[in-house]
Amino acid sequence: MALIRRIHGWLGDANPAPPEGIGDDCAVWKPGPGVGWELVTVDGVCYGRHFDDSVSAWDAGRKLLARNISDIAAMGGEPVRGVVALWLAGATDLEWLHAFYSGIRDCALKYGVRIVGGDVAEAPAGVFLADLTLIGRCAVEPVRRGVAREGDSIWVTGALGGSLLGKHFRFEPRISEGAWLARRAGVKAMMDISDGLAKDLVSLVGGRMVELDPDAIPVSAEAVRFAAGSGRDPLYHALSDGEDYELAFVMDAKADPNGFKREWNACFDLPVACVGRVVSGSPLEHGLPAIRLAGGKPWTYGSGYEHLG
């Protein structure tokens, strides 16, 4: 985060204000009158960092595309076109690479993405990594992060935690759900959960104080299994593991949560849950804690997953 803030400063006037510039799941702009919004995001995978020999090449390729699709879905957009920049050393196994691109292809065909270009370049020995830039579109205005007021409620899709047991490679980006949410007037802010709900909430609500109801948080079966090994509370894993690729969103205090849930259930099998609300009070020093559990106990982040930067 600190490094991204620095880069923001270094780019100066070359980086426009959000939502066009740096600071949300995607960059967003209107290419012309009557054609809706366009979105772009970029994310990569690196051997030894994001996957290793225990992971199939197909899974690694699929994840490269799926995590970018999740960023587009997180603003209500539909993914359309991607380009892949591949860095590989001379010794890369062609069969492995074929499976990697098959993972990209199968994911692209499933979600209607076209891979329209790319680059292949030689990396230093032992290095394999790939960046995928994904362009999407959205007929309505994309839903940003950081828009929330006291009384607004916080919602999440699916179940959280324990992603390392498999979901971090096999998650389904929430495209339909994101597009549906972007069309509802009461939905004010949205993002996908990549670093864990506890950490991501700070961006979602723009640094306001949030009170979570521990009993309402959808703890996954994997979080429970994970907790059996870690000795921590399953709730900890649900809030801190990250790589859930579920949607977290803010609903206006004036919206009707029961009516919303009824309509949601008529459209989707995926569960949705109201997990808390924005309350008065401001974050303490260093922005932490911005979350307290119902009853007033501040949430401590512990060793939740932290992206570099």
Added chain:
Amino acid sequence: MALIRRIHGWLGDANPAPPEGIGDDCAVWKPGPGVGWELVTVDGVCYGRHFDDSVSAWDAGRKLLARNISDIAAMGGEPVRGVVALWLAGATDLEWLHAFYSGIRDCALKYGVRIVGGDVAEAPAGVFLADLTLIGRCAVEPVRRGVAREGDSIWVTGALGGSLLGKHFRFEPRISEGAWLARRAGVKAMMDISDGLAKDLVSLVGGRMVELDPDAIPVSAEAVRFAAGSGRDPLYHALSDGEDYELAFVMDAKADPNGFKREWNACFDLPVACVGRVVSGSPLEHGLPAIRLAGGKPWTYGSGYEHLG
């Protein structure tokens, strides 16, 4: 090239036909009625491959953006928005990184590009690399590669060869020239010269035979200086060094070359030269030689710069 063909096959139906899919300087599509064409390209730089400690961080950052701008210019487009995916190890010097981003920023401001997003991820120890994806637009139909018939003439801008003496970092992408050429009815095909004219011509004319006039080829002063050290003919360097980032284009046999040159000279200080023409005859085995010098001598590629893949 062989690897890119394989990737093409592996992607199958996920990769549409050119110009939307893989196979030109950029991928090209129309985002909607009345808004022209959109283009996207991606290219990267890697420490130890594309630059080393003899190169300033500012130059490396500038080149990352400028080589992508050259790809947009090569189809007649105007660069608009870019995203940067950065891979760095923990030990990267912040001052160096600041200068790298300053190079990107200064180039972006000069050519009207906005850097709208990016990603920062941790690379294996000792690795520093960055990919930049650039989106552009074009009010008229972008000029593709590979469209040429017998009798068409081949043209190049600027002077060629010896780029390693400095131009490979300080070249000016030919945006205005490319946009001007895209608006002329007689210009059928265009690309930028990155691998050297001899190699790039094969893509420019779609594998047809080309006869070059050695006396018409604009050999740069740097190619002459380079030849003094290499013991080769300056013409060899002009045709094979690569990284010229000049435009090469095909003009229809029916177009008036003198009228064209007059109008060009009224608009640009940059020289333009007709260097040869498409002749009858087909490339030999393996596509080589597709070029002969006036008089009939086939051009041998020798050790011209060859990109991986």
